Amino acid sequence: MRQNPARRTALLDAAIEVLAREGSRGLTFRAVDGEAGVPVGTCSNYFRNRDDLLLQIMGRTHERIAPDPEQVTEIMRAEPSRELVVLLVRQIHQRMEADRAGYLAMLELRLEATRRPELGRELTKAMSEVLEENVRFHVDAALPGDRVDVVLLYLAVQGMILDDLTVPEVLAPYRGDDLIGELTRRLLPQKPNDHR
Template structure:
């Protein structure tokens, strides 16, 4: 069961995902959490303290979500990897839309406040390690570089689907192209950044 602080931070993430960083106030978090006025400020005295705690909670939640995926997914082919990532993207732009919007809002905040970057980078490293393991399992010769490129492409697809939804986009086909076809290495492995 989440602690009172975690409930407040999860409510703060929901506020960010529905109202953006500008909407993140102590009062808005109290209301979203269904707690009395002043609850958030009891734990986080300033907005900066709240933002720092939100970033830490967000990074922990993102890492836990990918940890769960990593524990459940056992891939044998690029087609299976593409299918798993397609399911992830469908969730990210559908049922998890609020969390995904919060994710991008947090990333923009980290671009403006570099002190937030280390915690997010730590979670990102863990995600890339899992991705590299999956790619290694399906025969990638450059799994780390390929993982970076695939995740960057997924971020682009997700961001565009959030900002400019295209109901005609075949997500499965777009993601299969990013991952590469079964039996053929992805172009990402041949051109690492």
């Protein structure tokens, strides 16, 4: 297997574009080579098989949609509050809008994971770790709400993102920022130590 990290990343980014646009059936080594603008056969030099490619796409999508750590550090200088949570959730939505292909590829990976047990195990592990990191971050930062509140917020935002990516006209009458603000205000207590 070839080890040029820049070429591997370019191939994975091309694979994400193909997966988002064509779905799982359209994801072939030849399609990835074409999307990346490289000679036919290049993708097969970097990935053992389609399962290997899918697993590595999963890792790359997480890299692409992860928040910028420096930006998070700057934002977290603010006092813990619902408004701070609103800002953090709005940034998730902004990242989704900036990298729609990355999020669509993740949706395709979720569907493919229902048919491929190894991918299902790896995706479950990765997504469980991300959710637990989010819960831990929220609690450690003393943001309003408890662990269950964070999970409920995660589920609600995931549903909004799913509709936004797949049937955007459903939410067209509503502004995403307003929905995020209202959802957060209704779900979380006003202050970190408030009890409902």
